[in-house]
Amino acid sequence: MSHTGQDTDPAVAPASGPDHEFQTHVADGKLWLQHCKDCDTAIFMPRVLCPSCASLALEWRPASGLGTIYSQATLRPRAKPGAPERPPHSVVLVDLDEGPRMMSHLPGVSPEDIHIGMRVRARIDGDTGSHLVAFFPEESQP
Amino acid sequence: MTSPSPLRGKSAIVGVGTAGLGEAPGFNAMDIQALAVRAALDDAGLSLTDVDGLFCANMSHTFPAISTVEYLGLNPRWIDGTNTGGSSFVAHALSATMALEAGLCDVALICYGATMRSGAGRMVPPAEQPAYEVPHGPRYPMTAYALAAARHMAQFGTTREQLAAVAVAARDWARLNPDAFERDPLSVEEVLASRMVMEPLSLRDCCLLTDGAGAIVMTRADRARDLAHKPAYFLGGGVASYNRAISEMPDLTSTAAKDSGKRAFTMAGLSQGDIDILQLYDAFTINVILFLEDLGFCPKGEGGAFVQDGRIAPGGALPVNTNGGGLSFCHPGMYGVFTLIEATRQLRGAAEARQVDKADTVLCHGNGITLSHQATAIFGSDNAL
Numbered sequence: 001m002s003h004t005g006q007d008t009d010p011a012v013a014p015a016s017g018p019d020h021e022f023q024t025h026v027a028d029g030k031l032w033l034q035h036c037k038d039c040d041t042a043i044f045m046p047r048v049l050c051p052s053c054a055s056l057a058l059e060w061r062p063a064s065g066l067g068t069i070y071s072q073a074t075l076r077p078r079a080k081p082g083a084p085e086r087p088p089h090s091v092v093l094v095d096l097d098e099g100p101r102m103m104s105h106l107p108g109v110s111p112e113d114i115h116i117g118m119r120v121r122a123r124i125d126g127d128t129g130s131h132l133v134a135f136f137p138e139e140s141q142p
Numbered sequence: 143m144t145s146p147s148p149l150r151g152k153s154a155i156v157g158v159g160t161a162g163l164g165e166a167p168g169f170n171a172m173d174i175q176a177l178a179v180r181a182a183l184d185d186a187g188l189s190l191t192d193v194d195g196l197f198c199a200n201m202s203h204t205f206p207a208i209s210t211v212e213y214l215g216l217n218p219r220w221i222d223g224t225n226t227g228g229s230s231f232v233a234h235a236l237s238a239t240m241a242l243e244a245g246l247c248d249v250a251l252i253c254y255g256a257t258m259r260s261g262a263g264r265m266v267p268p269a270e271q272p273a274y275e276v277p278h279g280p281r282y283p284m285t286a287y288a289l290a291a292a293r294h295m296a297q298f299g300t301t302r303e304q305l306a307a308v309a310v311a312a313r314d315w316a317r318l319n320p321d322a323f324e325r326d327p328l329s330v331e332e333v334l335a336s337r338m339v340m341e342p343l344s345l346r347d348c349c350l351l352t353d354g355a356g357a358i359v360m361t362r363a364d365r366a367r368d369l370a371h372k373p374a375y376f377l378g379g380g381v382a383s384y385n386r387a388i389s390e391m392p393d394l395t396s397t398a399a400k401d402s403g404k405r406a407f408t409m410a411g412l413s414q415g416d417i418d419i420l421q422l423y424d425a426f427t428i429n430v431i432l433f434l435e436d437l438g439f440c441p442k443g444e445g446g447a448f449v450q451d452g453r454i455a456p457g458g459a460l461p462v463n464t465n466g467g468g469l470s471f472c473h474p475g476m477y478g479v480f481t482l483i484e485a486t487r488q489l490r491g492a493a494e495a496r497q498v499d500k501a502d503t504v505l506c507h508g509n510g511i512t513l514s515h516q517a518t519a520i521f522g523s524d525n526a527l
């Protein structure tokens with residue numbers, strides 16, 4: 001147990017910072033979210049306290065990984081003379097089934113194949129210590 | 143109605159100034175800010191040695207207020223460097239009123255300057271960006287506003303033509319303003335045909351990136367009456383914020399302007415029907431639609447229809463952004479101070495070709511970062527006191 005402060009109850013203080021804990025949990029390839037043990041709110045971005053009730057009693061739980069695209073914005077890069085054309089890039093906001101919203105993208109999926117309301121499933125990309133949550137289309141649309 | 147706020151009508155804008163609008167090659171942010179400050183003080187008939195309260199923010203300096211103190215040779219009794227993004231200066235009008243009324247200062251200076259166009263040639267974003275968004279490749283601030291626009295379109299059927307109507311209205315006002323950066327005619331068709339930058343926003347849905355500086359001087363109302371110009375009285379103000387990152391915003395179609403506006407209207411003892419002119423922070427066309435809705439000028443979701451037939455353009459029923467706004471007048475990274483300057487000119491009856499006939503009340507609305515902070519301030523002529 002690392003030292004986290006003079007006045008924090010050691011029974012509920014986290015063992016390390018929430019960004020570090022997030023990276024450790026998602027290393028298994030699944031999306032994990034913090035949940036507040038006092039008010040049952042699911043939390044993202046990772047924090048040391050619950051933004052709904054200020055509780056420090058947070059625990060990490062595996063999430064369903066399922067969500068719905070809430071919005072989409074697509075960068076259309078300007079062609080630069082002599083330079084290879086850069087493909088468009090969609091950034092999305094995903095509403096997770098557990099409640100929180102996150103910014104993400106769908107690697108390898110054309111912007112034309114992404115739309116608001118579409119069901120998506122999380123996948124963990126990136127290297128150890130800098131994992132990120134990407135999404136891909138969920139095959140079985142409800 | 144509740145009893146009027148003790149701050150209502152207690153301060154006024156007595157001087158306004160701009161400098162380096164458009165392009166100011168060879169100058170830095172502090173240089174053109176100083177020129178705007180001199181212009182505002184000359185306009186008020188006051189001098190730098192009278193200034194004992196300073197309110198400023200920017201993105202180029204880590205300590206904007208302190209660097210400004212040094213450059214201008216000020217020795218202020220009260221300093222407020224609250225930085226909430228482009229909304230800062232509208233929020234400062236409320237803070238300055240409090241400081242004046244509390245006797246913390248007698249002459250309040252609110253100022254801003256930036257030279258992003260001739261400096262970096264691009265929007266220079268703040269150093270700290272949301273850590274869980276950055277890996278996905280957003281371009282700030284554009285991505286955030288495109289996400290809001292896409293959601294508004296999906297949820298309410300708002301169209302690109304309706305967004306374009308905002309850009310066209312701004313341009314029609316700018317054509318009446320000799321200080322505006324873009325003054326060529328602009329049609330809805332031209333906005334729709336402009337290069338798609340961040341879908342659903344095209345180039346003409348996005349504000350300009352110019353150099354520019356603006357400054358205003360405020361005093362208590364009793365002193366304001368003895369100065370050179372008709373005072374632009376502060377009637378009410380309010381701020382609100384729920385989030386920094388766009389991904390943390392509860393509802394992208396509904397901004398904290400709902401709360402900042404309500405607070406400002408309550409303080410002013412006014413309602414929407416009492417407002418003659420609006421100055422809304424139009425970093426992108428979607429902003430104007432969102433703020434018209436959230437400030438209560440039309441129901442939620444109906445902002446697109448509200449703007450589409452010239453209602454906010456010259457000759458329309460509700461004049462919005464009479465200087466041409468951030469879309470066509472100028473936008474040096476943070477725009478808020480220019481809403482206050484244009485409000486003052488309209489209330490004085492000094493806006494020349496773009497002067498609105500009935501100009502006794504003006505609502506200024508500032509927006510900060512990526513729809514992250516909202517500040518509203520209402521000003522009036524002596525008819526509105």
Ligand SMILES: [Zn+2]
Nearest residue numbers: 036039050053
């Ligand atoms: Zn809680």
